[in-house]
Amino acid sequence: MSLKKSVSVFGVTGSIGTSTVDILKSHADKYSVDAVTAHRNVEALAQIARDLSAKFAVIGDPDLYDELCDALAGSGIEAGAGESALIDAAQRPSDIVIAAIVGAAGLKPTLAAIRRGARVGLANKETLVCAGALMTAEVAQHGATLIPVDSEHSAIFQVLEDRPEHQVDRILLTASGGPFREWSLDNMKSVTRAQALAHPNWDMGAKISIDSATMMNKGLELIEAWHLFPVPEDKIEIVVHPQSVVHSMVEYCDGSVLAQLGSPDMRTPIAYALAWPERIKVDVPRLDFATIGGLNFQQPDTERFPALRLARQALQEGGTLPTVLNGANEVAVEAFLRDQIGFLDVAGIVETVMNKIGSHRLTDLDQVFETDAMVRRETAACIAAV
Numbered sequence: 001m002s003l004k005k006s007v008s009v010f011g012v013t014g015s016i017g018t019s020t021v022d023i024l025k026s027h028a029d030k031y032s033v034d035a036v037t038a039h040r041n042v043e044a045l046a047q048i049a050r051d052l053s054a055k056f057a058v059i060g061d062p063d064l065y066d067e068l069c070d071a072l073a074g075s076g077i078e079a080g081a082g083e084s085a086l087i088d089a090a091q092r093p094s095d096i097v098i099a100a101i102v103g104a105a106g107l108k109p110t111l112a113a114i115r116r117g118a119r120v121g122l123a124n125k126e127t128l129v130c131a132g133a134l135m136t137a138e139v140a141q142h143g144a145t146l147i148p149v150d151s152e153h154s155a156i157f158q159v160l161e162d163r164p165e166h167q168v169d170r171i172l173l174t175a176s177g178g179p180f181r182e183w184s185l186d187n188m189k190s191v192t193r194a195q196a197l198a199h200p201n202w203d204m205g206a207k208i209s210i211d212s213a214t215m216m217n218k219g220l221e222l223i224e225a226w227h228l229f230p231v232p233e234d235k236i237e238i239v240v241h242p243q244s245v246v247h248s249m250v251e252y253c254d255g256s257v258l259a260q261l262g263s264p265d266m267r268t269p270i271a272y273a274l275a276w277p278e279r280i281k282v283d284v285p286r287l288d289f290a291t292i293g294g295l296n297f298q299q300p301d302t303e304r305f306p307a308l309r310l311a312r313q314a315l316q317e318g319g320t321l322p323t324v325l326n327g328a329n330e331v332a333v334e335a336f337l338r339d340q341i342g343f344l345d346v347a348g349i350v351e352t353v354m355n356k357i358g359s360h361r362l363t364d365l366d367q368v369f370e371t372d373a374m375v376r377r378e379t380a381a382c383i384a385a386v
């Protein structure tokens with residue numbers, strides 16, 4: 001009988017996906033790989049599937065099935081394509097699923113893994129933002145386990161120690177402030193794609209890099225934290241910490257503040273999600289406090305970064321408003337990346353769409369998918385009018 005845990009990695013070709021591959025390779029004695037997925041990058045998917053001796057490789061774009069079969073020829077690895085194959089991959093009985101697809105596109109496969117009671121290492125924060133209450137209800141119903149991979153949420157998870165809500169005074173979610181932390185609104189008007197993609201501390205995929213630059217990432221993380229940890233919204237505060245060394249903190253009722261620190265390298269939280277409740281060795285750069293010298297903290301500025309205010313509003317009003325915020329943001333970020341709108345238009349468009357659609361009581365997952373599709377149409381129309 002194998003003592004190895006089997007792992008499936010969704011979004012294996014991305015930033016989180018390839019960091020996960022790195023850990024799986026260095027701990028091949030502990031983990032075997034079942035399914036791996038990507039969206040369009042057939043070549044990288046097939047190479048990773050071969051390197052990890054995966055059993056099943058899925059490409060999200062159904063038109064690329066034949067290309068994937070060719071790339072896997074002779075390997076014995078089964079190929080699949082399209083949304084139904086992504087769901088099939090999630091339903092296979094792997095011990096751990098790393099959910100690292102970007103955006104709401106990850107919702108259906110992640111739900112499929114939750115519904116079979118899997119342990120899910122969740123990087124894909126947009127799923128919790130657009131359907132958090134329904135997702136966490138399914139986690140409870142099916143006995144699944146959700147382990148946060150997002151660095152701040154991993155930090156909170158590591159220091160929260162199952163403490164009851166009444167012992168927790170505050171969750172302090174740290175934010176780097178992104179590349180424009182000190183820029184004036186006037187200068188931010190002419191930000192280029194390359195400037196917005198250049199995060200000061202983290203090497204990440206394009207969408208989350210833009211989210212960090214607008215600080216929508218922290219807004220999404222606020223909503224993510226509220227779904228993951230048992231504290232009211234007004235006990236989750238955002239604090240700007242330019243060095244990204246303190247990944248988040250929890251303040252307890254006795255005045256103690258517990259923090260998790262580390263180099264800005266996602267392999268640490270990914271390894272924790274894989275090994276929890278144990279820890280495994282990871283070759284990340286170690287902190288040298290004398291070289292770092294000082295750690296700084298500042299108030300966030302919601303005037304220059306309105307995405308923070310919009311996400312707080314979505315969380316407070318609840319219902320389908322976080323779904324609207326997320327869908328509008330995904331479409332607006334894509335438009336910015338295609339040079340169709342300016343940097344400040346991203347949050348402006350999200351606000352316009354939120355005001356236009358408003359919030360409705362959240363009832364079921366079909367409503368989430370319908371709202372998401374409608375928001376994407378409305379946002380595209382709004383972008384066309386800019």
Ligand SMILES: NC(=O)C1=CN([C@@H]2O[C@H](COP(=O)(O)OP(=O)(O)OC[C@H]3O[C@@H](n4cnc5c(N)ncnc54)[C@H](OP(=O)(O)O)[C@@H]3O)[C@@H](O)[C@H]2O)C=CC1
Pocket residue numbers: 010011012013014015016017037038039040041042060099100101102103105106123124125126149150151202203204205206207208266
């Ligand atoms: N990068 C980071 O350090 C962090 C990321 N996260 C979160 O993790 C998630 C992944 O981020 P990141 O790795 O940076 O993103 P990347 O853009 O680097 O990777 C995204 C992955 O998802 C796949 N993908 C994209 N669209 C679809 C789709 N429609 N259907 C199926 N698969 C798809 C991509 O495949 P292909 O390569 O073929 O396009 C790729 O494998 C995001 O939700 C992000 O917010 C959270 C904390 C830190």
Ligand SMILES: CC(=O)[C@@H](O)[C@H](O)COP(=O)(O)O
Pocket residue numbers: 150151152174175176177178202208211212213215217218266
């Ligand atoms: C690595 C990670 O978890 C990202 O979400 C990171 O936090 C982005 O940095 P910002 O704090 O600039 O959003």
Ligand SMILES: [Mn+2]
Pocket residue numbers: 150151152153221
């Ligand atoms: Mn984060």
